[in-house]
Amino acid sequence: MIGDGRTDLEASREGLGADLFIGYGGVTTCKSVKDNAHWWVTDYQELLDVLPRFKVALVGSGAFASAVLQMMSNNTCQKG
Numbered sequence: 505m506i507g508d509g510r511t512d513l514e515a516s517r518e519g520l521g522a523d524l525f526i527g528y529g530g531v532t533t534c535k536s537v538k539d540n541a542h543w544w545v546t547d548y549q550e551l552l553d554v555l556p557r558f559k560v561a562l563v564g565s566g567a568f569a570s571a572v573l574q575m576m577s578n579n580t581c582q583k584g
Contacts (some may be wrong), residue, residue: 505524505525506528506551507526507527507537508527508528508530508532510534512525513527513536513537513540524542524543525540525543525579526551527543527546528540528549528551529546537542547571
């Protein structure tokens, strides 16, 4: 799961199937998210370069959600 807020972090720990939590700080930094994320990124491009295509399944709401939806849309368009 990818998220930028405390509720995203909490949701990833509630047994909802997330293998890990990626904290995103490209817009703002929430200290508790940064301190507890398995992986902390501040650059959207880092996610594009590292994450396998078509593998994002669950995205937290908030500032990062629209960026991930764009990534998923781009991946779909590239596959087609």
